[in-house]
Amino acid sequence: MAFEGLAERLQATFDKMKGRGKVSEADVKEMMREVRLALLEADVNFKVVKKFVNDVKERAVGQEVMKSLTPGQQVIKVVNEELTALMGGEQTKIATAQKSPTVVMMAGLQGAGKTTTVAKIANHLRKHNNRKPLLAAADIYRPAAIDQLETLGKQLNMPVYSLGDQASPVDIAKGAVEQAKEEHCDYVLIDTAGRLHIDENLMGELQEVKQAVQPDEILLVVDAMTGQDAVNVAESFNEQLGITGAVLTKLDGDTRGGAALSVRQVTGVPIKFAGVGEKIDELDEFHPERMASRILGMGDVLSLIEKAQTNVDDERAKELEKKMRSAEMTFDDFLEQLEQVRNMGPLDDLLQMMPGANKKAMKNIQVDESQIGRVEAIVRSMTKHEKDNPSVMNASRKRRIAKGSGTTIQDVNRLLKQFEDMKKMMKQMTSGQKGKKKGKGGFQLPFM
Incomplete structure (x- = not known):
């Protein structure tokens, strides 16, 4: 689990609070100092940590907590609610356009798992929403990217639109949307090119694709294992492209999880999916309240x-x-x-x-x-x-x-x-x- 280290630190801190008949302001300050260190160690953005700690502290020393019968439990409840709010509050589902097809443009740096995520989302839409997606191979630069998407399409028995690696990404995106209309597909998922780092050429090309097909969603695929870099990438893409949501990959890996707690707060866009494994069906819709409960050791019975x-x-x-x-x-x-x-x-x-x-x-x-x-x-x-x-x-x-x-x-x-x-x-x-x-x-x- 991505948040294992953070979860252990927070739960150890809260165990000291449980069962206390009385909690002083000094107790709350001590606890929040531990929470602050735990979040920073988890690679959460320091500005996000500062705001979170202040918000919790303000509520935790208020009348609703100090005068309650179980103040220790009330403090934990406040942290749970603020942690949920930090990650977006409520679940946000992928958009559905009023007129088919819904166009989803996928963006991200090379190596984040974008092509595989395109196939995972398509599989999720068909399996859970009874949708008929079409995949568009618009990454013409990375060796074997087109072949990879076509292989995944065959594996899922889904159509893949491709014009090879000599056509422009704009022409591929436009052609995919037209084919989706002809074949009555209700989603088009466009796999765009990535780079090892953000540059003007990449952004210019993505902006051209965006202008050509007017996507209903622009989802940024973020590698959760890159920590603070993931937040910087998300912030840059959002400023230049105007993303509508994020997908976190590799949340099952040995990662501290800070990206999940920071991306939403820094960009203002919701996290819509989380990749939890390499298999094609290992993609979950992101539920802030469930993730907060898991981090605090309260379980995730609804997902189970x-x-x-x-x-x-x-x-x-x-x-x-x-x-x-x-x-x-x-x-x-x-x-x-x-x-x-x-x-x-x-x-x-x-x-x-x-x-x-x-x-x-x-x-x-x-x-x-x-x-x-x-x-x-x-x-x-x-x-x-x-x-x-x-x-x-x-x-x-x-x-x-x-x-x-x-x-x-x-x-x-x-x-x-x-x-x-x-x-x-x-x-x-x-x-x-x-x-x-x-x-x-x-x-x-x-x-x-």
């Missing part, structure tokens, strides 16, 4: 629910619930559920969305996803009869399964026992038997 809704089959979930109620769940059902959970993303990322996930207690939890593969191997080494009736397992069957899955008999025994424990626990939970004794904390994968 959305991932589940996208990746879990509702009908199968209902069917499985019925089986759980009657303790009829088989190992085939278990494998299917395991696959749906894995489709939601890396388990480490899912844990980060749980309330309190960034606490020190959670840092010791290491999820080795290769072990899940070993569990799958054990189940797949069973016959259909064994999956449906685990009670038939005897010593020879277990030896065969262990050999076939490359595990030990002890591993097989552990999985069988935990599977039965899970079925019992689920039956109790779904039957509402609150008073009965539960198992030892529920189901846990072997080897973990």
